[in-house]
Amino acid sequence: MSTVREATFDLFRRHGMTTIFGNPGSTELPMLGDFPADFRYILGLQEAVVVGMADGYAQASSSVTHVNLHTAPGVGNAMGALFNAQANHSPLLVTAGQQVRAQITMQANLTNRDATRVVHPYVKWAFEPPRAADVPAAIAQGIHRASLPPKGPAFVSIPMDDWNAEIDEADVRWVGARTVTGRAGADPEVVAELAGRLERAKRPCLVAGPDIDASGAWDVAIALAEKQRLAVWASPATGGGRLGFPEGHPNFQGTLPPAIGPIGSTLEGYDLILTAGTSVFPYYPHIPGPPLPEGAELVAITSDPDEAARAPMGDAIVADVRLTLAALLEAVGASDREPPMPVGDAPPVEDSDPLGAGAVHATLHEVLPEEGIVVLESPTSTMALRNRLRISNPGSYYFCAGGGLGYGLSAGLGVQLAQPDRPVACVLGEGSVQYAVSGFWTAVAYQIPVTFLVLRNNEYGILKWFAEVEQVTGAPGLDLPALESAEIARGYGVDVRRVRSRDELREALAAGVASNGPSLVEVDVAPGMSLF
């Protein structure tokens, strides 16, 4: 006989899930009691931060990651971050405490009413086991479901008196030993047909999406683009949480804009558009227009049946992105089409006071080593960063596909914990910092050596840009005067520097990257949107 807790921690061990991200309450303490020495608990001080850290960790470690939340109010605080994790295809096992079974029916204080309903639609599956003895099996199911395509959060609510209940060996005999794998290739006939279409096309292009990175397909995507001389576009930055193709490669043409009409006109001239690992497309502002050029065809390769079904146009193949691209690479011959024209260099950096965002990112590019990772949430400077850094290594860029602020600061911590040997630069707008500001405490408490770069423009700059697009005038709440992010971070114990010139910025960033603990550089930047 063992307890439910012992059996469940054994299950976590078998899955290598010995890091738990959490914020505890009374309903979670029975799970956390006698916490085993081979596990580590990363404390976040607010649930949005806890889930955001786990999201970054799950993506950067390619493994299902356990998040433990406090019953109803903790889950409530986490909802925006769960929305983000789902959009990021981040495999999370989310557990939450629940009242003791004897007090659920009477709805004693802190009962998570309708625990399995409240998290929908942001989880793939939500469950509360009917018996204490079912907790390990329910958690095992949550782990498998989170890891199957499309990856995403799965939720298990656990009454707090379950953990110390005794469990029969027979109830858990098979639970921990099972492996469930979900990477499936495409039907060979469908691949052969696609290969024929690609070879016959006069001017095809590839749109590279985030799941190329998540499925480990960079090498195959590069080989396919070179063999077939494909022009390559990145999927729109708004929905592209990761990069699927080196942005310094000669075939790379740029990042698609995020709206219907502009995508259609950007793709003018291509007759076959092959998308891989992205939805079609992560549109945001509604700018109507033909979604594709006249006569062009589109084929999407995605592991997500939902992305395939809801695409407004084109054919779709639901299968693992890497396996399918690899099969396609085998099936096509080398093309003798004209190779695509490489895009030119970014314009020279302009010095100004305060600096433009492009000058800031050109400086980051000088300082961040080749193996560096960027976690980005600085809305008006997103494209300037992409165009200045031209990131060209896999697993080196994380952005929130969901768009909920607070991801950046917290995911930066999770990514750094998952990749302790690579320097992480977490680039944030000063408005974005505030949605996960208590993450600074976790950075200091666990000495997580992220270099935070905060761009201070004293405004919600992107909302001013949106106001123009939406032809809205006179909206309140778009300015952020006297917001001292660096001072707040200092209060949490972060080593901070405030800079204004490029030389000061270079020096401060270099010191941050070299340091073994968290550091923050706040730089004043000119307001407005920067593309370069």
Ligand SMILES: Cc1ncc(C[n+]2csc(CCOP(=O)(O)OP(=O)(O)O)c2C)c(N)n1
């Ligand atoms: C949780 C959440 N609340 C509100 C928003 C709306 N929003 C999008 S961008 C933005 C402003 C971000 O400001 P800042 O980080 O300073 O960057 P800037 O736009 O100035 O570059 C806001 C409030 C959001 N995306 N997510």
